[in-house]
Amino acid sequence: xxxxxxxxxxxxxxxGIVSLIITISLLYxxxxxxxxxxxxxxLYSQFGEFCTMCEAVVLCENTNTKDVYNAFPQSxxxxxxxxxxxxxxxxxxxxxxxxxxxxxxxxxxxxxRPVNIIKVDENNWxxxxxxxxxxxIDPNTIYIEEKMIDRESxxxxxxVTNNHIGFCYRLPLWESLEIIEEHNP
Amino acid sequence: MILKRRPAxxxxxVFFLIMRTLFAIxxxxxxxxxINSGWVTSDVLKEVFLQRLTELPxxxxxxxxxxxxxxxxxxLIAWIxxxxxxxxxxxxxxxxxTRWSAGVSLxxxxxxxxxGYYDASLxxxxxxxxxxxxxxxxQWLGFDKPLHAKYPKSIWFR
Numbered sequence: 001x002x003x004x005x006x007x008x009x010x011x012x013x014x015x016g017i018v019s020l021i022i023t024i025s026l027l028y029x030x031x032x033x034x035x036x037x038x039x040x041x042x043l044y045s046q047f048g049e050f051c052t053m054c055e056a057v058v059l060c061e062n063t064n065t066k067d068v069y070n071a072f073p074q075s076x077x078x079x080x081x082x083x084x085x086x087x088x089x090x091x092x093x094x095x096x097x098x099x100x101x102x103x104x105x106x107x108x109x110x111x112x113r114p115v116n117i118i119k120v121d122e123n124n125w126x127x128x129x130x131x132x133x134x135x136x137i138d139p140n141t142i143y144i145e146e147k148m149i150d151r152e153s154x155x156x157x158x159x160v161t162n163n164h165i166g167f168c169y170r171l172p173l174w175e176s177l178e179i180i181e182e183h184n185p
Numbered sequence: 186m187i188l189k190r191r192p193a194x195x196x197x198x199v200f201f202l203i204m205r206t207l208f209a210i211x212x213x214x215x216x217x218x219x220i221n222s223g224w225v226t227s228d229v230l231k232e233v234f235l236q237r238l239t240e241l242p243x244x245x246x247x248x249x250x251x252x253x254x255x256x257x258x259x260x261l262i263a264w265i266x267x268x269x270x271x272x273x274x275x276x277x278x279x280x281x282x283t284r285w286s287a288g289v290s291l292x293x294x295x296x297x298x299x300x301g302y303y304d305a306s307l308x309x310x311x312x313x314x315x316x317x318x319x320x321x322x323x324q325w326l327g328f329d330k331p332l333h334a335k336y337p338k339s340i341w342f343r
Contacts, residue, residue: 052304054240091305095211098306102214174243 042142042151042170043083043135050111050135052091056083057176058142060149060156060168069169072179075122081144081168082116082180083133110136115144118180125183201316202326205277208313212290213274219267231259237301247301255300262296269293277317280327282341287317 042058043051059069061078086094090111100107113135116128134143140151148157149168156166223229234256241248255262269289276286291314298307321343323329333342 051240052306053301086304088305092309094304094306095309099211099214102218173240 044137050094050097050108050137052094053085055085055173055177057081057171057173057180058083058149058168059171060147060166062156062166064166066154066167067169069171072171072176077121080116080118080120080176080180081133081149082118082128082177083135083142084114084116086111086113106138109138110134116180117144118184128180128184198322198325201320201322204313205283205317205322208290208310208317209274209277212270213278216267216270216274219263219270224263224267225260228259230263231256234259234300241301245301247299250299251301266293266296280323280325280329281332283323283327283329284318284321284343285341287314290314291318 042056043054058081059073059078060081061076085091090113093111097108097111111134112132115131115133117131118128119126131145134141136142137151142149142151143159146159147165148159149155150157154167154169155164156168157163158165219225234251238248238251238256241251270293273286273290273293276282277290291311294307294310294314297303321329323342324333329342333339336342
């Protein structure tokens with residue numbers, strides 16, 4: 001009898017809590033906004049999440065015209081940004097980011113990750129300089145050292161003067177990494 | 186009274202149960218989101234896998250796993266992951282078949298890792314799930330305790 005009574009009360013309390021949590025979860029989830037134009041942004045999935053373990057190679061060059069690179073250029077003057085995976089603790093912090101995103105879609109607007117900066121002048125490749133990239137989706141920008149990349153227009157901007165200094169392009173990842181490795185073994 | 190006699194043990198159990206509840210809420214939110222995102226009713230998961238393929242080293246085991254197993258069976262996997270997360274969430278939340286729920290969580294986490302969705306954030310999850318499997322927390326709080334008393338030979342409520 002006592003067992004039944006305890007079980008009965010436990011039932012009511014636990015079921016009450018569970019019902020409340022499920023209801024809140026459903027309400028918040030159904031109110032979620034579909035991922036919009038950000039689906040094609042670098043290191044950002046079409047499901048509205050930053051890619052923790054993804055890498056990207058971005059080429060930026062001083063030019064006024066926007067070209068398209070489908071492959072690594074054979075020569076030229078440009079800066080390569082190799083955006084690397086997030087650091088260990090940054091990866092750990094994604095637990096909170098993923099959790100809070102279930103309740104507030106705008107809660108996670110950016111993060112920092114390591115970046116290798118390589119300056120290429122024809123066949124002269126600089127040794128990779130290690131820096132930090134600040135990636136944001138509100139606004140859609142990537143800050144690297146004293147430069148900023150507009151993720152929508154691909155413009156490369158000098159922060160000190162706020163001047164447009166060129167355009168940036170995403171390169172095929174694995175092919176680019178192989179070429180970078182060849183030049184910096 | 187008990188708290189005065191064994192404060193460390195009681196504090197540990199309370200902390201453990203809080204972590205179990207948080208983990209369950211996390212899993213519940215993930216499962217509900219998957220339903221709302223159309224995981225089980227569309228090809229969303231296939232798109233997720235295809236996108237991941239482009240981000241992984243071409244010669245990695247994850248690429249082999251995705252292309253030869255996960256992508257062809259994406260609908261089945263979507264159902265298993267979604268229902269698995271919801272089952273684990275409810276089980277851990279109310280302490281019903283708690284250790285089995287944790288076991289299902291472990292199975293899902295292992296498959297995430299094999300499929301190329303690994304990062305450091307999985308480490309705390311693996312540790313927590315191992316603890317949920319090892320300790321009989323359903324006996325501390327949840328339906329497992331009365332059900333185990335009623336069905337002592339059942340392996341589900343231990």
